[in-house]
Amino acid sequence: MTDALTLLSLLLVAASATAAVVVRDPSRQALVLAVLGLALAVLFTVLQAPDVGLSQLAVGSALTPLLILLSVRKVRRRGQPEDGER
Amino acid sequence: MNGWLVAATVLLAVGFGPVVWGVATGPLERRVVAQNFGTSVVCLVLLLLSQGYARPSYVDLALVLAVLGPAGTLVYARLLAEDLDDDPPHAHALTVVAASAAVVVVVAMCLATGAGRATVKLVLIGALLVAGNVIASRALSGGFPKGAAASRD
Numbered sequence: 001m002t003d004a005l006t007l008l009s010l011l012l013v014a015a016s017a018t019a020a021v022v023v024r025d026p027s028r029q030a031l032v033l034a035v036l037g038l039a040l041a042v043l044f045t046v047l048q049a050p051d052v053g054l055s056q057l058a059v060g061s062a063l064t065p066l067l068i069l070l071s072v073r074k075v076r077r078r079g080q081p082e083d084g085e086r
Numbered sequence: 087m088n089g090w091l092v093a094a095t096v097l098l099a100v101g102f103g104p105v106v107w108g109v110a111t112g113p114l115e116r117r118v119v120a121q122n123f124g125t126s127v128v129c130l131v132l133l134l135l136s137q138g139y140a141r142p143s144y145v146d147l148a149l150v151l152a153v154l155g156p157a158g159t160l161v162y163a164r165l166l167a168e169d170l171d172d173d174p175p176h177a178h179a180l181t182v183v184a185a186s187a188a189v190v191v192v193v194a195m196c197l198a199t200g201a202g203r204a205t206v207k208l209v210l211i212g213a214l215l216v217a218g219n220v221i222a223s224r225a226l227s228g229g230f231p232k233g234a235a236a237s238r239d
Contacts, residue, residue: 004095005095008095008098012098015110027169030162031162032110032117034124035109039102041132042131050147053147057147058154061125061157061158062157065162066158069161070165
């Protein structure tokens, strides 16, 4: 049973990591990355490393998406006037 | 080995598998809803795992996620507001499902642990989960007045 749990969380991590690579739009990638962080936190907990999972949750669920989305927003705003001039 | 771990495995497979699929494909509205639902599912899975492994300290993970999950969804609702504006996502059914599942899991764990400080912590996590779900769902569907967000833009 424990093996099934480990296998399932490993599969979910693999699936979400593949999705994070395949998805190309950065703002959608941020969403997939958040889900990847959740899957990693479950995997770490299943492997009896809750401290690692705790830091993964703290960074992955709110901080990484915030940084990515802020960067996307800044790049978009900087890009718009240049497109207008050209 | 025990029923709690079986429940965690089933919840992970039934709840989180579709979340990965939903967040990887489809329109942006569905992806945001799937990510929000995923935080609730994983929080419940972590609660069940802590009970299954008989390690009360693992509950801290669920507590952190119950606080940070809705915060992350609010980040999306704020920063993706322009993309979500034309077709705001409505997920009342999913919100009800997540909230009732949280109530069921928390009540079952409270009955299993018995009275004490752990119960207070569990009830706090459950309240945070339900409140966070409702707030995040309302924010995503544009339920809050747009004047505040529009004036800042």
